[in-house]
Each structure stands twice: as structure tokens, then as C-alpha cells.
Amino acid sequence: MGALRLRLFPRRILVAGPYVGEFGHELMDWQAWVRAQVARHDEVHVITYPGRDYLYPGCIVHHHDIALESAGYKHGRLSPAQLESMARRKAAELGLRHYDLMTPLHVCTRYHQNFLLPAKFELLGRPAANSRMSDLAFHFRQIKKTGPDQSRNYPLELCDRVVSACRAAGLTFFCVGHPLYSYCPAGVEDRRSEDLATSVAAISSARLLAGELSGPMHLAQLCGVPILIWADGQWRLDNCERWNVFRVPTYIVANDTHRPDPERVNQQIICALADLQQRTDGFRHPCDTPAK
Numbered sequence: 001m002g003a004l005r006l007r008l009f010p011r012r013i014l015v016a017g018p019y020v021g022e023f024g025h026e027l028m029d030w031q032a033w034v035r036a037q038v039a040r041h042d043e044v045h046v047i048t049y050p051g052r053d054y055l056y057p058g059c060i061v062h063h064h065d066i067a068l069e070s071a072g073y074k075h076g077r078l079s080p081a082q083l084e085s086m087a088r089r090k091a092a093e094l095g096l097r098h099y100d101l102m103t104p105l106h107v108c109t110r111y112h113q114n115f116l117l118p119a120k121f122e123l124l125g126r127p128a129a130n131s132r133m134s135d136l137a138f139h140f141r142q143i144k145k146t147g148p149d150q151s152r153n154y155p156l157e158l159c160d161r162v163v164s165a166c167r168a169a170g171l172t173f174f175c176v177g178h179p180l181y182s183y184c185p186a187g188v189e190d191r192r193s194e195d196l197a198t199s200v201a202a203i204s205s206a207r208l209l210a211g212e213l214s215g216p217m218h219l220a221q222l223c224g225v226p227i228l229i230w231a232d233g234q235w236r237l238d239n240c241e242r243w244n245v246f247r248v249p250t251y252i253v254a255n256d257t258h259r260p261d262p263e264r265v266n267q268q269i270i271c272a273l274a275d276l277q278q279r280t281d282g283f284r285h286p287c288d289t290p291a292k
């Protein structure tokens with residue numbers, strides 16, 4: 001009922017959040033629904049992690065202090081009552097009255113997302129004119145989250161071996177990601193950042209983003225940048241393709257392991273870049289498909 005009232009009888013002010021879950025779900029199961037609400041309210045206040053302001057143009061963004069590694073999976077471990085309590089405390093702190101409240105609970109099912117509160121996905125980045133393009137960027141996930149999923153980080157030794165093989169092949173590359181939750185091997189250009197706008201600019205200057213399936217891979221898809229990924233489970237890759245709203249090319253190294261052999265990764269990188277060069281006429285044309 002809450003989502004239906006938001007759709008039919010919006011108030012002047014909207015408080016959206018707090019968002020306390022995984023980055024990938026914020027990108028693909030939350031921010032686009034908030035964007036779609038901006039034109040329907042005079043003010044939209046968003047509560048999310050520090051550094052994510054870029055996702056919410058036209059909004060007033062506030063930050064919470066929930067640590068990413070303890071936040072939980074999907075939309076996070078906080079209950080609907082806890083989310084509502086945090087949002088109402090922030091609204092009271094800001095002196096807001098007679099506002100609508102939108103939490104991830106309002107977009108928790110496909111029915112809610114498709115019919116009650118439609119989304120507004122927008123391409124997040126394009127290379128700046130005359131920008132220096134690199135062959136690829138890496139995101140080497142290195143986060144230990146509270147919960148059962150402790151195996152997804154690519155071992156540091158394997159990261160180093162992938163980088164060495166790409167360097168020997170004459171490729172140009174750099175690393176992206178949050179500096180606290182990703183790895184940059186020694187001697188590699190470090191373009192990791194806590195600020196999402198900076199990360200979008202970096203990813204948009206690479207022809208390909210490579211790494212274990214994680215939030216920054218979905219960010220690359222929203223920037224129109226192809227990805228090369230691996231994961232332990234075909235269902236993870238299927239979800240990634242379902243979220244690929246701009247239909248950018250996706251190249252798969254493995255669907256059965258979080259730890260593919262570095263030589264295999266390097267071989268797939270070279271093949272992916274060759275394919276991209278051919279399908280974009282020498283990298284002169286975008287490889288994404290505009291959203292309908």
C-alpha cells in the first residue's frame with residue numbers, strides 16, 4: 001500500500017533510504033527508482049553511504065555511518081522497522097514534516113519495481129573528449145564481510161600474476177575500486193577512490209573492466225563499458241546479464257570458480273579486446289545499446 005500511495009498521491013517532500021546494502025543492489029535495485037521520483041517531488045532527501053552522491057542528481061544527499069563490511073547482503077541486514085526509524089530520525093533532524101518515506105522495502109519485488117514505482121536508468125559516464133584511453137581497468141575485490149560469503153576475493157598472488165601477464169603483453173591498465181575494499185598491485189596506476197564520480201570517470205576511460213563479479217562491474221555496465229568477469233555459479237552471471245540494462249558486451253572467464261588461473265584470465269582479456277576493436281570499428285563507436 002505504501003508504494004501505491006507514493007505512486008498516486010506524492011507529497012511535496014520525499015525521504016529515500018537509508019540505503020545500507022550492497023553496492024551492486026544500490027546501483028541496480030535502488031538508485032534508478034529514486035531518480036524516477038525526483039520530478040514528482042519538490043525535494044528528495046537521500047540517505048546512503050559517503051561518496052555515493054553522484055548517483056542521485058537533483059537530490060539532497062545525506063550520509064549514514066553503517067560500515068559496508070557489516071551491512072549485510074542485498075539490501076542489507078537492517079529490518080524495515082530499523083530503516084524507517086533511521087529515516088524518521090533524519091527527517092526530524094532536518095525539520096521535515098508531511099513527507100513521503102521510501103525505503104528499499106517499497107521496491108522489494110519485481111511487481112513493485114515494474115508496476116508501482118518504475119525506474120529511470122541513465123547512462124552514468126562517457127569518456128571526456130580527447131581523453132587518454134587505457135586498454136583495461138582492473139577491480140580486484142578485497143573485502144571481508146560479516147556473513148557466509150567469505151570466498152569471493154581473488155587471491156593477491158593471482159592478481160599480481162594477471163597484472164604481470166598483461167604488462168608483458170604490452171597492455172595499458174590501472175586499478176579502480178574503493179581503496180579500503182579493493183587491491184592495487186605494486187607498480188600499477190592507482191585510480192581507486194572513495195568518491196563515485198571519480199570512479200565513474202576512471203572506468204569510462206577504459207575499454208574494458210576486468211575482475212571478479214562485484215558492484216563495480218555493474219557500475220561499468222551503467223557507464224556503457226564492457227566487462228570481463230568470473231564467478232562461482234552461473235546464477236550469478238545470469239543475474240549480471242539481467243541487470244545489463246544498456247546491453248554492453250560481457251565476457252566470461254569462468255562460471256565455476258572465484259579463482260581462475262591468471263593465464264586464462266589474460267588470454268580472455270586479449271580475446272575480449274580484439275572482439276571489441278572489431279565490433280566498435282577500432283573503438284570509434286560506443287558498444288552499449290540505448291535504453292528504451
